[in-house]
Amino acid sequence: MSTRIKEIIVLAFIIVFCVVVYLGKVMGWMQGIEFPAWVSATVLGIVGLSLLWILIRTIGGKLVERRVVFLYVGIAVSLPLFMTLSQKITISHEVQALYNALVELPPGSKVLVSFDYDPASAPELQPMAESFIAECFKRDLKVIMMGLWPQGPQQANMAIEMALTKEGVPSEGIEYGIDYVNLGFQAGYEFVIQRMGSSFKSMFKTDYRGTPYDSIPLVKNVKNFSNIDYSFNLSAGFPGTVEWVQVAVDRYGLKLGGGNTAVQAPTVYPYLRSGQLIGLLGGMSGGAEFELLTHTEAKATKFMLSQSLAHIIVIAFIIIGNVAFFRGGRKSALRGTE
Amino acid sequence: MRKEIPLVITTIVGVVFVIAYFVPHYPFNRMNGWFSDWFSIIQACAIVLGALNLLLISSQKVIKRKEGWGYAAVIIASFFLMTYIGFADGTRFREPGTNFDWMYNRMYIPLSATMYAILAFFVASASYRAFRARNAEATMLLLAAFFVMLGRVPVGDVISGFMPDGYQLSNLASWVMNFPQTAGQRAIMIGIALGLVSTSLRIILGIERAYLGGD
Numbered sequence: 001m002s003t004r005i006k007e008i009i010v011l012a013f014i015i016v017f018c019v020v021v022y023l024g025k026v027m028g029w030m031q032g033i034e035f036p037a038w039v040s041a042t043v044l045g046i047v048g049l050s051l052l053w054i055l056i057r058t059i060g061g062k063l064v065e066r067r068v069v070f071l072y073v074g075i076a077v078s079l080p081l082f083m084t085l086s087q088k089i090t091i092s093h094e095v096q097a098l099y100n101a102l103v104e105l106p107p108g109s110k111v112l113v114s115f116d117y118d119p120a121s122a123p124e125l126q127p128m129a130e131s132f133i134a135e136c137f138k139r140d141l142k143v144i145m146m147g148l149w150p151q152g153p154q155q156a157n158m159a160i161e162m163a164l165t166k167e168g169v170p171s172e173g174i175e176y177g178i179d180y181v182n183l184g185f186q187a188g189y190e191f192v193i194q195r196m197g198s199s200f201k202s203m204f205k206t207d208y209r210g211t212p213y214d215s216i217p218l219v220k221n222v223k224n225f226s227n228i229d230y231s232f233n234l235s236a237g238f239p240g241t242v243e244w245v246q247v248a249v250d251r252y253g254l255k256l257g258g259g260n261t262a263v264q265a266p267t268v269y270p271y272l273r274s275g276q277l278i279g280l281l282g283g284m285s286g287g288a289e290f291e292l293l294t295h296t297e298a299k300a301t302k303f304m305l306s307q308s309l310a311h312i313i314v315i316a317f318i319i320i321g322n323v324a325f326f327r328g329g330r331k332s333a334l335r336g337t338e
Numbered sequence: 339m340r341k342e343i344p345l346v347i348t349t350i351v352g353v354v355f356v357i358a359y360f361v362p363h364y365p366f367n368r369m370n371g372w373f374s375d376w377f378s379i380i381q382a383c384a385i386v387l388g389a390l391n392l393l394l395i396s397s398q399k400v401i402k403r404k405e406g407w408g409y410a411a412v413i414i415a416s417f418f419l420m421t422y423i424g425f426a427d428g429t430r431f432r433e434p435g436t437n438f439d440w441m442y443n444r445m446y447i448p449l450s451a452t453m454y455a456i457l458a459f460f461v462a463s464a465s466y467r468a469f470r471a472r473n474a475e476a477t478m479l480l481l482a483a484f485f486v487m488l489g490r491v492p493v494g495d496v497i498s499g500f501m502p503d504g505y506q507l508s509n510l511a512s513w514v515m516n517f518p519q520t521a522g523q524r525a526i527m528i529g530i531a532l533g534l535v536s537t538s539l540r541i542i543l544g545i546e547r548a549y550l551g552g553d
Binding site: 066069070072073074077087088089090092093118119120121122123150153154157158161186187188189191192194195198202203208209210251262266267269270272273282283285304307308309310311312313314315317318320321322325 | 359367370371374375377378381382385429430432433434439442443446447450451453454455458459461462463465466467469470471480483484487488490491492493495496506508512515516519520523524527
């Protein structure tokens with residue numbers, strides 16, 4: 001069988017699998033599928049043994065193709081979604097600090113949440129947004145949402161929709177314009193933050209729905225950052241947490257917490273250490289820790305098993321790659337994987 | 339004049355922004371506000387210009403049947419479809435329940451997330467092929483990556499469960515992120531900041547003119 005035919009078969013299999021999963025999700029019969037603990041343990045055991053076999057083959061001089069790596073990553077991120085194994089999540093200092101700053105706020109405090117990301121980063125950041133807003137509602141904090149990315153306000157709407165379904169959130173008494181508002185997107189990157197420092201209204205004449213700024217009870221008395229008690233920035237790049245720190249925190253003294261993708265989180269650690277950033281939810285693990293703290297375990301917690309397995313797979317293949325490197329020299333090791 | 343006018347605008351705006359940072363009083367605060375508003379206006383126009391440019395380039399690709407013209411055709415079709423549906427839904431096109439919202443939730447989000455998720459596969463493959471312990475520095479980097487990758491997920495503490503509290507992999511990962519990593523980031527940030535200051539000064543003073551295009 002030629003490689004081309006093999007590729008077509010694999011592609012067809014993946015498409016059929018995706019269609020079946022999608023239909024299952026839409027029709028609801030996929031919701032209840034969960035592996036018993038023994039099946040999960042068996043699957044993980046098979047994956048572990050097969051990795052050991054690949055290592056032995058590599059020591060024997062037979063290198064694996066990168067398609068095998070892709071296959072393992074696919075398995076690592078998809079199968080754990082059906083597993084029910086529980087993991088102990090440790091709360092990091094930066095997540096605890098963000099949570100502590102939130103719980104110290106008296107009821108009625110105004111919290112500004114900026115959605116500076118798009119759907120590409122939503123799997124990491126959306127769970128943070130949902131649990132953060134749910135916690136604000138539980139504590140009767142008023143949420144003002146906005147976005148420096150065009151897709152941000154729509155992500156905000158989705159987060160509100162999910163937050164209102166969380167346990168403990170009094171969805172009946174929460175009203176748009178009084179308990180939360182979506183100011184929408186404004187073009188201008190950090191200049192928007194700078195202008196908000198003197199006047200919110202100059203940047204947001206109306207909210208997302210077109211209601212004039214002065215007609216919204218929640219924000220009509222909010223002039224600038226001095227009327228904001230706490231802010232939370234969900235960021236996937238530029239403009240994001242770095243710009244909020246440089247302009248809103250440094251110039252206007254805003255109290256800021258951050259929620260970043262795992263890729264971006266390391267770049268904001270210096271601000272955390274210097275106290276410019278109160279706390280940080282870094283990547284999906286940060287989201288899972290926050291869910292644990294707020295007792296709203298949801299997507300981030302569930303996806304941690306996938307992330308754990310994916311990290312182990314990557315580490316295993318790095319070790320295998322290095323075994324090949326030391327065994328056969330650099331050139332042959334690279335040639336074999338192409 | 340095609341170069342002189344942009345140079346004068348750049349110099350005035352640059353100088354005003356620098357002064358306004360240190361002297362946030364009239365007239366600099368007012369001018370700062372004007373220029374910030376103008377930046378927003380220009381950026382909003384640039385978004386439209388960018389969209390039209392994408393359309394133009396894609397159209398040329400399709401007309402001349404260049405390599406990958408099929409993808410360009412998909413871009414054009416998607417562009418017009420989303421635009422049409424957005425306009426058809428009126429001013430409240432982004433609100434939940436509209437056709438535009440349906441397209442956003444059912445097409446744009448899954449496609450964007452898929453594109454980003456592909457990164458995981460390439461990162462894994464690239465790590466396998468290139469992340470080698472070639473020398474002492476590379477080995478240290480490799481070890482730090484191992485500790486952080488394991489320490490950042492719950493399985494790390496399962497593996498290091500035999501260690502006393504405070505010495506498990508999650509603690510080690512936190513230490514790596516908070517100290518060596520932060521120190522490295524600070525050095526990079528200071529370097530970038532110094533570079534930015536010197537480049538900005540060159541642009542404000544009209545020494546650096548590459549951004550104007552031409553020769």
